[in-house]
Amino acid sequence: MTTSNQNTVENQPLITKKELTRMCFNTGALGMEYSWNYPRQMHMAFLLMIDKQLKKIYKDNPEGYAEALTRHMEFFNITPQLAPFVGGIVLSMEEERNKGLIDGSAISGVKAALMGPLSGIGDSIFLGCIRVIALGVGLSLAQQGNILGPILYFLIYNIPAFLVRVFGAHLGYDLGFTYLQKAQANGTMDRLMHAAGILGIMVIGSMTCDMFWAEVSLKIGSGETAQTLQEILDGIMPGLVGLGVTWTYYWALGKKVGPVKLILLTVVFGIVMAYFGIMAA
Amino acid sequence: MLLESILLGLVAVWGVLDYQFGTLYTFRPITTGPIVGLILGDFEMGITVGASLELIFMGAISVGAYIPPDVVVGGILGTAFAITTGAGVETAITLAMPIALIALSISNFIAALTPAFLKIADDAATKGDSKRITKVHWLMGAFGVVEKFLLVSLSFYFGVDAVQAVIGSIPEVAINGMAIAAGMLPTLGFAMLMRMILNKKLVPFYFLGYTLTAFLGMPVLGVAIIGVIIVIEKFGFLDNSKKFATADGVQEEDMDDDDF
Numbered sequence: 001m002t003t004s005n006q007n008t009v010e011n012q013p014l015i016t017k018k019e020l021t022r023m024c025f026n027t028g029a030l031g032m033e034y035s036w037n038y039p040r041q042m043h044m045a046f047l048l049m050i051d052k053q054l055k056k057i058y059k060d061n062p063e064g065y066a067e068a069l070t071r072h073m074e075f076f077n078i079t080p081q082l083a084p085f086v087g088g089i090v091l092s093m094e095e096e097r098n099k100g101l102i103d104g105s106a107i108s109g110v111k112a113a114l115m116g117p118l119s120g121i122g123d124s125i126f127l128g129c130i131r132v133i134a135l136g137v138g139l140s141l142a143q144q145g146n147i148l149g150p151i152l153y154f155l156i157y158n159i160p161a162f163l164v165r166v167f168g169a170h171l172g173y174d175l176g177f178t179y180l181q182k183a184q185a186n187g188t189m190d191r192l193m194h195a196a197g198i199l200g201i202m203v204i205g206s207m208t209c210d211m212f213w214a215e216v217s218l219k220i221g222s223g224e225t226a227q228t229l230q231e232i233l234d235g236i237m238p239g240l241v242g243l244g245v246t247w248t249y250y251w252a253l254g255k256k257v258g259p260v261k262l263i264l265l266t267v268v269f270g271i272v273m274a275y276f277g278i279m280a281a
Numbered sequence: 282m283l284l285e286s287i288l289l290g291l292v293a294v295w296g297v298l299d300y301q302f303g304t305l306y307t308f309r310p311i312t313t314g315p316i317v318g319l320i321l322g323d324f325e326m327g328i329t330v331g332a333s334l335e336l337i338f339m340g341a342i343s344v345g346a347y348i349p350p351d352v353v354v355g356g357i358l359g360t361a362f363a364i365t366t367g368a369g370v371e372t373a374i375t376l377a378m379p380i381a382l383i384a385l386s387i388s389n390f391i392a393a394l395t396p397a398f399l400k401i402a403d404d405a406a407t408k409g410d411s412k413r414i415t416k417v418h419w420l421m422g423a424f425g426v427v428e429k430f431l432l433v434s435l436s437f438y439f440g441v442d443a444v445q446a447v448i449g450s451i452p453e454v455a456i457n458g459m460a461i462a463a464g465m466l467p468t469l470g471f472a473m474l475m476r477m478i479l480n481k482k483l484v485p486f487y488f489l490g491y492t493l494t495a496f497l498g499m500p501v502l503g504v505a506i507i508g509v510i511i512v513i514e515k516f517g518f519l520d521n522s523k524k525f526a527t528a529d530g531v532q533e534e535d536m537d538d539d540d541f
Contacts, residue, residue, distance in 0.1 A: 136501030205490025271458025
């Protein structure tokens with residue numbers, strides 16, 4: 001009788017769903033980049049995120065708790081929205097650690113192994129895709145002076161961000177590390193990154209022709225039939241000038257010309273163009 | 282003037298606290314611009330200047346270990362100077378990036394000193410004292426709060442006359458030239474972003490997005506929806522959903538077989 005009872009107790013997850021959801025909104029989880037520092041980056045915030053659950057796991061084992069705190073003072077860095085996911089995984093492992101099933105170094109190893117691939121995927125989804133879509137929608141409204149622009153930008157970026165935080169914490173805790181290992185081995189992670197890349201780059205391509213406002217006003221021909229060079233170029237392909245300028249910048253950045261230098265060069269270029277009346281704003 | 286300087290400083294404080302409230306990305310010019318506009322009495326101009334600065338800073342995001350120019354300070358001061366001097370978007374753009382770079386180097390200097398406090402947190406960890414680690418967490422961020430508050434409010438308080446004088450002495454042709462540059466520079470933001478995420482496999486999709494807008498005039502949201510459809514089709518998220526979702530499951534079985 002007692003054995004079967006113990007079994008059910010052991011099979012019950014120690015951290016409740018409610019606690020996992022709450023974890024996503026504590027000082028550490030939300031402040032992942034607040035105490036960011038060069039040598040160890042998000043380590044303290046990560047530690048504070050899982051602190052309450054660590055206390056619960058190690059409640060009869062103060063040495064184990066101190067050891068866990070020391071372990072999580074090590075370097076950590078990730079796309080902040082994915083930190084609760086890693087937190088979930090780490091908590092499931094810390095439970096096994098408390099039972100003596102695994103080594104502390106295994107937990108550190110898993111954290112270190114997750115950082116690179118998850119940051120790659122997280123940055124492409126959040127910064128390279130969702131943020132770009134949010135900007136695409138928000139900017140065109142904001143440029144007309146409409147406050148809905150910034151508001152929509154805020155919502156489009158943050159609603160998915162918080163869903164991923166909460167969903168991630170539960171997923172990480174339920175699945176543990178082995179699942180992720182498999183996801184990486186069979187290429188799921190790469191495919192997700194590629195998918196986010198497609199979405200992001202399509203939006204960037206679209207915005208390239210919307211967000212270029214300078215005009216090549218030089219007139220070609222004379223009298224009634226005179227056309228500006230811009231009109232001729234747009235006749236070939238709309239937005240051709242903007243496309244050319246974008247790829248010129250892209251090329252220059254690849255040659256390690258910094259953005260500030262490019263801005264100054266552009267201003268000089270603009271003044272020359274204005275002086276000769278070739279371009280207009 | 283003093284009140285405005287302090288209020289602008291508080292916007293910068295929020296820009297740092299944003300990182301404590303879930304990295305909401307409200308520290309960007311698109312969201313700080315309207316608030317700066319509200320403080321300086323031209324809400325609408327705040328929105329439009331903020332939007333223009335956002336385009337320039339679009340690629341200035343922290344990816345991996347890259348620390349971008351200080352978009353909080355650059356965005357707030359750029360917008361503020363543009364509104365108070367009445368010089369508009371051109372000024373904002375030419376001022377914001379240099380300001381952001383100076384601010385970055387100041388932050389870097391402070392960031393070189395603060396890790397000294399990590400020793401306290403390390404000691405606390407070995408003693409199992411997470412309360413003290415919480416304190417160090419707040420302390421580390423507080424440096425940024427104070428730094429950016431002082432930087433923005435002092436620069437605005439002492440800088441606005443100087444900026445006004447410089448702008449007043451710029452000849453007409455240079456103003457026009459700056460306006461042309463301001464129209465070109467948004468694409469620099471895109472180029473910086475492309476440097477980060479573009480690879481050979483993505484180039485066709487760049488031109489697909491471009492073509493949809495250039496020839497059909499499709500708005501960005503429409504392009505994004507088509508992008509979602511392409512991704513669903515290309516990766517079989519729906520029709521092969523079983524295969525995709527259980528791609529791991531299939532492997533799991535294989536692995537189980539191996540185990541036994």
